[in-house]
Amino acid sequence: MANRNRDARDDRGSAPPDGGESSMAGVIRVATLIGVGVLVAMNAKMITDTGSFKQSVSQLNERIDGVNNRIVALGTEMRNSRAAAPQRGPDPAKVYPIKLDGAPAEGPASAPIVIAEFSDFQ
């Protein structure tokens, strides 16, 4: 009885350390698994991150190209509008009536060609 008791006590006494070791190992295994899982996940994320990083870079490059093209186009537009500036004003293809009354003129009023000059003296 006493023996059994002791055994039982021994069992009780030795059982917890056994159970503790096996649960520690279990915890370590689980932790290791989680760790590995996290590493795998991080790695996978790094791979996708690298992928999206590359994508971002190529998108940025595209946008830079777009901006470059726009600058070139604006430059061309500016040059063209400057070149076209003397063309603004009256349409050379049209005939405009010019008032003759009282304007200083030379030559007969019946002349077939009338040249009007709008000008100033300075």
Added chain:
Amino acid sequence: MWKNLPLSMHQYAAGAAIASMAAHDQGKFWEYHDKLFANQGKLKKEDLVQYARDLKLDVKRFQDAIDTGKFKPAVDADASEADKLGVTGTPAFFVNGHFLSGAQPFDGFAKAINAELTKQGLPIPAGAATAGGL
């Protein structure tokens, strides 16, 4: 035919334009015009009066016209006509109503004039065509 378009950026252009019309009033527009073109750097009021004196205009009448702004309405009418036509710079030429922009080379006029003569069935004067390379 002369139309006044004194540009606002030219300080003395408006006074000169009015003075030229005062000379026109005395039948000497083109002589006065030539004077002003020969002296484009000297267009102050005393200069304008001096040119009238040089051309033997009636100086009192000339000066009165300037002082009272007698011909300002005429100059303003020209300028507003130019504005309506869309003319913004000088010189601007119209050959029978066809616009020629800016200081044109001889060719520009030759082409426009010859085109108008042809349109009216008139001969192009000998020598006129060659200079334009037409």
